[in-house]
Structure formats: structure tokens, C-alpha cells
Amino acid sequence: MIVRKISLIVGVLCSMSMFAQQSASSEVEVKPEVKLSYLDSVKSTFKKNDVAAKADSLWMKELTSLDIYDDLSKDIQTINSDVTVDQELPTELLKQRLQAMNEKSPFNIEYNQGLENLIKSFLKNRKKSFSRLMALSEYYFPIFEESFAKNNVPLEIKYLAVVESALNPKAVSKMGATGLWQFMYGTGKQYALKIDSYVDERSDPMKSTAAASDYFTKMFEVFNDWELVLASYNSGPGNVTKAIRRSGGQTKYWDIRSNLPKETQGYVPAFYATMYLFEYHKEHGINPERAVVKNFETDTLNIKKEMTFKQIADLLDMPQSQIQLLNPSYKLNVVPFYQGEQHCLRLPKDKIATFVSNEKQIYAYVDYMSTVRTIPAKLALKVAPKVKLQPQKTNSDFQFYEVQKGDNLGAIAEKYDVNLADLKKWNNLKSNNVALGRTLKIKSDVDTSKISKDVKAIPAIEKKSEEAIATADDKEKVATPQEYVVAAGDNLGSIAKKFGTTIAELKELNGLTSNNIGLGKTLVISKEVPAIEETANVNTAIASNVSIESFKKGAASKKISEDYYVKKGDSLYSISKKYPGVTISDIKKWNGIKDGDIKPGMKLKING
Structure with missing residues (x-):
């Protein structure tokens, strides 16, 4: 009896062991094989570099936003400096601070009611904007200061870029002025800035700053007064000399201000108001936002083949917005390659290390991607x-x-x-x-x-x-x-x-x-x-x-009969292209239009 029980127990244990082995083997067999993409297989060979953490992508989006530029531009053009603004800032205290700024500056900073009103308006309406601008300034101001110091340009002119572009290298004015220093096309060419289909060096922080520095130096040789140099930067030297003549030979900005173009009359005060807010931001409770990228944390390398920002972002595991921020002169999100010319790519230093350590694999991937074309x-x-x-x-x-x-x-x-x-x-x-x-x-x-x-x-x-x-x-x-x-x-x-x-x-x-x-x-x-x-x-x-x-x-049985509401930027040609077989003449005939004038919101009848 005992022998029979022992045999039964041994049999049960053996069967359980065999079942467990089968289960284990079946689990191994069921596990699917994961196939890597070509990009993943390339990246799997990379030598990893953990020098610094990835930048915050939300902050990157903030850096490339144009809303501050739009707001400040509107303020500078529309603020009436003759209208008193209700904001807590004693006049006597403001005079003392302006005097302190004047003592350590080559500019002639004087108190006047218009400047007080402008400073108070910025404090009332733009404190948050200046908080963000101060974060941006930690990246751009060292670039400006280095270039100005080489050419004996006052370092305070760095604040002019805030007035010009709100420190946005992609800023474009209604007149077409572009970049941090808002160069027009002709002026950019005059100062040897490259502008073609792929590249616009007016948006390059270092090259455009060097051109601006050159301009300031030459204009100071002409006017021998830094306030007039600023006025000439805004309206051109011709308008400044006209204002001097109309003022009876006066050569100080505040003496000729009323004879300058209206925009230039508010330009230098806006520069001083910006300088004041940067100098005394703590006293007014303006706390700079966190700057996660600084210029000394980045470096450049020469690109040996044409590459897109998307390829770089995929290979280096970084947001495209960060590449756009650091390389704003490339218009099409492509780093081109021209024979006999150098094209640099600026990246955080840890990404530079990854790139340089794995150049062979990176360029192999770029070659592979260049063969992938859209099938006609x-x-x-x-x-x-x-x-x-x-x-x-x-x-x-x-x-x-x-x-x-x-x-x-x-x-x-x-x-x-x-x-x-x-x-x-x-x-x-x-x-x-x-x-x-x-x-x-x-x-x-x-x-x-x-x-x-x-x-x-x-x-x-x-x-x-x-x-x-x-x-x-x-x-x-x-x-x-x-x-x-x-x-x-x-x-x-x-x-x-x-x-x-x-x-x-x-x-x-x-x-x-x-x-x-x-x-x-x-x-x-x-x-x-x-x-x-x-x-x-x-x-x-x-x-x-x-x-x-x-x-x-x-095709003949299909008829179109619908209303189309004109949108901003529409023309009769662009609307006709939305409806195959419909011509400009058709739209004009159906809607009784005699010329090509159409306005946003206008309803057009489409019968095809």
C-alpha cells in the first residue's frame, strides 16, 4: 500500500515537471521577433554620451514664439508718450536711477515726461514679456557683447536688439526687415550677409551682429554721437541729416527729435525704457524665467553633406525646435552643402560629442535617406x-x-x-x-x-x-x-x-x-x-x-454648386485652383465681378 502511494506521488511530480518544461518552452516560442528600422539599427551602434540632459521642448517652443515681437513692435509704434500712465514709480526715484545709468554710459540719458510714461507703460503691460526676454538674453547677450567689445561699440547697444526684434532671429517686419537686427535685403547684401534660397544670414546671430557692429562703428564716424547713430539705424542717416538741417544745425537727439520720422521719435526712448527695465528688474519684481540653453553650452561643426533638421533630430534624439533655435539662418530646415563653402551646424555640446563620435554611421544614414524618393x-x-x-x-x-x-x-x-x-x-x-x-x-x-x-x-x-x-x-x-x-x-x-x-x-x-x-x-x-x-x-x-x-x-454628370467665402490672402486665381475645371472667367461671370477685386468674407457662387 505504501509502495503504491509513493509511486503515485512520484508520477504526479514527474508529470508536473514535464508540464512546466513544456510551458516554459512554449513561452519562448511565442515571443515575437522585433525587427529594427534602419534608423534604429544605426542608432544602436552609437557611442552614448551623457554630458548633459535634453533641453525642455516647451521652453524651446517659447523661444521661437513671435508673440513678444508682435506685442513690443505694436507698443513702440502706438504708445503715446505724452499720455500719463498710472503706475507706482515716484518721479524723483526714477530721475535718480536714470542719472545713475547716465554716469556709466556713453549715452546722454536724461529724464523727460515722455520717457517716464513709456517706462510706466512697459511696467504696467509688459512685465511678463520682459521676464521671458531676460531668459532669452542669457543666450544672445554674450554673443552681442563679444562682437561689440572687439569694435569699441558701447555694450548697452545690446538692448537695441530687444527693441528691434524682441530677440527673435526669425522676426520679419511688414517691410521685410529680418533677423535680430532687422536688416533689409539691400543692407544685408551691402554688409556681405549671404541670402539665397537655403540661407539667410540676416537671421544668423553671430554674422548679423558682426554686420550691425560694423554699421554702428561707421555711423559713429559720421555723427560722433551714439544717440544719432541709433536714430540713423532706425530711419537711415539721410533722415537724421535732414532733421539736423531743419533744426538749425542742432546735433543732439532731443533737440532734433521733433523733426525726425514719427517712429524714430519713439525709438530712442524705447531703447532707454528697455535698458531701465533690464537694469532695475529686481526692484520692480520682474523675475527672469529659467534659461536652459546658454551660448557657452553649445558648439559648432562643419557639415559634409546636405542634411535635414528632421534627420538630425531623429539621429540625435532632440526636438527640431531646438535645432531651429540654434540654427535660424537655414530657411528650409535644411543644412545645405555647397562645394568650396563651409556650412556650420550649432548644437548642444553633448550632441556635438555624439555626432563627432558617430559621423560615419550618420552620413551613411543620410546617404540612404537621399535614395528614398517619392514614387511618381x-x-x-x-x-x-x-x-x-x-x-x-x-x-x-x-x-x-x-x-x-x-x-x-x-x-x-x-x-x-x-x-x-x-x-x-x-x-x-x-x-x-x-x-x-x-x-x-x-x-x-x-x-x-x-x-x-x-x-x-x-x-x-x-x-x-x-x-x-x-x-x-x-x-x-x-x-x-x-x-x-x-x-x-x-x-x-x-x-x-x-x-x-x-x-x-x-x-x-x-x-x-x-x-x-x-x-x-x-x-x-x-x-x-x-x-x-x-x-x-x-x-x-x-x-x-x-x-x-x-x-x-x-464626369459630365458631376456638377458643383456651392458657396465659397473668401479668406485672407485669396485671389480669383487661387480660388479657381480649388475647383478643377473652373476658371477665373467662370467665377467672374457667375458672380457678376467686373475686375479682380475680392475681399475677405465675400461670398462667391461656384457652379461647375
């Missing part, structure tokens, strides 16, 4: 006639995107995951400039792996169809509007003469209400060809696997 939609048409396409699985239609303020072609291409060269080709763009409000065509990728190979023949499609397709392509090229980018010295009359058209037609095509055109603006020159030929629809007929005849019947 016409690839689907080069199949043998007996290959049937599944239209519901193929997306070869265009999407439409209206260019917004702050957009550039690089960012749009990245947003839709398409190649920049393809985006320019689809929209017949000769350069990387794109006008605000323009509607861009964006074609999605064709997934060739989803093309089903069915042996059923497509009816009525023979060699003639291929010829028709070629003809349709030619017609598409003819129908694409011709465009022209406005160059220096251009006007509507000279452009109309150059292209054999009229000023009235140019204004109508581009929705212009006056003859003024901005430098760099893209103008539509030729009219769109509205006719839709039968052959132009062959592509769609093939892709949807229907006969040409049935396709034409289906």
Missing part, C-alpha cells in the same frame, strides 16, 4: 496592358494646401512626407520662394506593393492610349501657369512688357489692388488654359479601370 504617380501607368489596377487601393490624386504665414517649402514637404524637388515640380516652382495664400498641389505616394496582378484585360486600351497619355501630359504642361519672382528694380509695367501682357491682366491674375509689389513676391504671369481635353482624362480612366466613354459620362 505615372509609375502606375507603365504596367503591361494586362495588369489590372485596384483603384480603391491606389491614391494618386492631388491634395491642396494653402500657404500660411510662416510656412516654407521645406516645412510643407516635411509635413506631407514628400520630396522638396517633387513639390516644386508639381507646382512649377523655379525657386524655393512661395507666396502667402498660394494653393499648392501635393500628390500622395503610390503604393506599388498593393497593385493586384489580375490577368483580365482592360477594354479599349491599346497603343493609342499611350499616345493619348503623352498628349495629355503635354497639355498639362501648357496649362500650368507661368510665374515670375519679383527682382530688385522691377515694377508691374516692366514685368508686363517683358512677358507681353498688360498691367491690368497682371493685377487681375494676382488679386492686386495697387501697383505696388514686394521684392521676392511670386507673380502669376500667364492665364490658365481652361479647356479639358478628352485625352487628359485617360490617366484617370486607366487608374479606375473603366472605359474612357463611361468615365466621360460620369
Whole structure:
């Protein structure tokens, strides 16, 4: 009996052991194999460098925000310095502080009621803005001070960049002045700042500061007075000399101020008010926000191949906004590579260490990514006639995107995951400039792996169809509007003469209400060809696997009847592009419009 019990127990234990082994083996077998992407496989070989922590991405977004620039610009232009502001700051105390600032400055800082009102207005309405500006200043002021010290420029002029751009290297004024020091295009070229489709050195903190320093030095040799140098920086030396003449030969800013342009009359007081708030921020309870990036914590390296900010961000595990902050002169979020020229990339020092330690793998990844191109939609048409396409699985239609303020072609291409060269080709763009409000065509990728190979023949499609397709392509090229980018010295009359058209037609095509055109603006020159030929629809007929005849019947049965409300930046041309087959003449006829003038909020009837 005892033997039988022992045998039973041993049998149970053996069976439990075998079950446990089976369970363990089954768990190992079920575990799926994780496949790494090419990017992950490259990064897995990186030598890690933990020199510093990653920057706070929310703070990075704050640094690249334009709202402070907009607010301060509006204040400086609209504040009436003659209106008293109710803010706790005794006049006698303010006079004492201004006198203390004057004693250690080459500027002639004097108390006056207008300056007091401006300081009190900033204290009342912009304390939070100055708190953020002081955080930014920890990055930019060392750059300014180093350059000014080399050229014997007063270090206090660093506060002028706050007035000019609110320390935002991407700031652009209504007149087109760009960067921390707000250089106009011509002045930037005059001071050897590189400006092309990829690079705008007016936004480069170091190079633009060197140019500004050069300007201040030369203007001081002319006027021998730093306040007049500031006035000339805002309105030009010509306006300053006119004010001197109109003031009977007076050479002090406060003596000629009333004869200067209105904006310049508030410019130097705004500079002094900014200097005061930076010098006495503690006394007014302004606490600088935390600055997580400082200039001495960054370094540069030379790039050996063209790279996008996205590639750099993916490889180095850092937000693109941080790369944009540190490299604001690259307009398209791309670091280009020109033969015989150096292009630097500025990064935090720990990211520089990672990059330099793994250059071989990084450039191998860049080479790989350069071979990944958008598959042209016409690839689907080069199949043998007996290959049937599944239209519901193929997306070869265009999407439409209206260019917004702050957009550039690089960012749009990245947003839709398409190649920049393809985006320019689809929209017949000769350069990387794109006008605000323009509607861009964006074609999605064709997934060739989803093309089903069915042996059923497509009816009525023979060699003639291929010829028709070629003809349709030619017609598409003819129908694409011709465009022209406005160059220096251009006007509507000279452009109309150059292209054999009229000023009235140019204004109508581009929705212009006056003859003024901005430098760099893209103008539509030729009219769109509205006719839709039968052959132009062959592509769609093939892709949807229907006969040409049935396709034409289906297209003819589709009618558009809807209202469109005009948005800011719209023109009759851009609206017509939203509705295939609709022309500018159609919209004008349906809505009784005699000229090209349309206004935001206006309702247009679209009948197609």
C-alpha cells in the first residue's frame, strides 16, 4: 500500500515537471521577433554620451514664439508718450536711477515726461514679456557683447536688439526687415550677409551682429554721437541729416527729435525704457524665467553633406525646435552643402560629442535617406496592358494646401512626407520662394506593393492610349501657369512688357489692388488654359479601370454648386485652383465681378 502511494506521488511530480518544461518552452516560442528600422539599427551602434540632459521642448517652443515681437513692435509704434500712465514709480526715484545709468554710459540719458510714461507703460503691460526676454538674453547677450567689445561699440547697444526684434532671429517686419537686427535685403547684401534660397544670414546671430557692429562703428564716424547713430539705424542717416538741417544745425537727439520720422521719435526712448527695465528688474519684481540653453553650452561643426533638421533630430534624439533655435539662418530646415563653402551646424555640446563620435554611421544614414524618393504617380501607368489596377487601393490624386504665414517649402514637404524637388515640380516652382495664400498641389505616394496582378484585360486600351497619355501630359504642361519672382528694380509695367501682357491682366491674375509689389513676391504671369481635353482624362480612366466613354459620362454628370467665402490672402486665381475645371472667367461671370477685386468674407457662387 505504501509502495503504491509513493509511486503515485512520484508520477504526479514527474508529470508536473514535464508540464512546466513544456510551458516554459512554449513561452519562448511565442515571443515575437522585433525587427529594427534602419534608423534604429544605426542608432544602436552609437557611442552614448551623457554630458548633459535634453533641453525642455516647451521652453524651446517659447523661444521661437513671435508673440513678444508682435506685442513690443505694436507698443513702440502706438504708445503715446505724452499720455500719463498710472503706475507706482515716484518721479524723483526714477530721475535718480536714470542719472545713475547716465554716469556709466556713453549715452546722454536724461529724464523727460515722455520717457517716464513709456517706462510706466512697459511696467504696467509688459512685465511678463520682459521676464521671458531676460531668459532669452542669457543666450544672445554674450554673443552681442563679444562682437561689440572687439569694435569699441558701447555694450548697452545690446538692448537695441530687444527693441528691434524682441530677440527673435526669425522676426520679419511688414517691410521685410529680418533677423535680430532687422536688416533689409539691400543692407544685408551691402554688409556681405549671404541670402539665397537655403540661407539667410540676416537671421544668423553671430554674422548679423558682426554686420550691425560694423554699421554702428561707421555711423559713429559720421555723427560722433551714439544717440544719432541709433536714430540713423532706425530711419537711415539721410533722415537724421535732414532733421539736423531743419533744426538749425542742432546735433543732439532731443533737440532734433521733433523733426525726425514719427517712429524714430519713439525709438530712442524705447531703447532707454528697455535698458531701465533690464537694469532695475529686481526692484520692480520682474523675475527672469529659467534659461536652459546658454551660448557657452553649445558648439559648432562643419557639415559634409546636405542634411535635414528632421534627420538630425531623429539621429540625435532632440526636438527640431531646438535645432531651429540654434540654427535660424537655414530657411528650409535644411543644412545645405555647397562645394568650396563651409556650412556650420550649432548644437548642444553633448550632441556635438555624439555626432563627432558617430559621423560615419550618420552620413551613411543620410546617404540612404537621399535614395528614398517619392514614387511618381505615372509609375502606375507603365504596367503591361494586362495588369489590372485596384483603384480603391491606389491614391494618386492631388491634395491642396494653402500657404500660411510662416510656412516654407521645406516645412510643407516635411509635413506631407514628400520630396522638396517633387513639390516644386508639381507646382512649377523655379525657386524655393512661395507666396502667402498660394494653393499648392501635393500628390500622395503610390503604393506599388498593393497593385493586384489580375490577368483580365482592360477594354479599349491599346497603343493609342499611350499616345493619348503623352498628349495629355503635354497639355498639362501648357496649362500650368507661368510665374515670375519679383527682382530688385522691377515694377508691374516692366514685368508686363517683358512677358507681353498688360498691367491690368497682371493685377487681375494676382488679386492686386495697387501697383505696388514686394521684392521676392511670386507673380502669376500667364492665364490658365481652361479647356479639358478628352485625352487628359485617360490617366484617370486607366487608374479606375473603366472605359474612357463611361468615365466621360460620369464626369459630365458631376456638377458643383456651392458657396465659397473668401479668406485672407485669396485671389480669383487661387480660388479657381480649388475647383478643377473652373476658371477665373467662370467665377467672374457667375458672380457678376467686373475686375479682380475680392475681399475677405465675400461670398462667391461656384457652379461647375
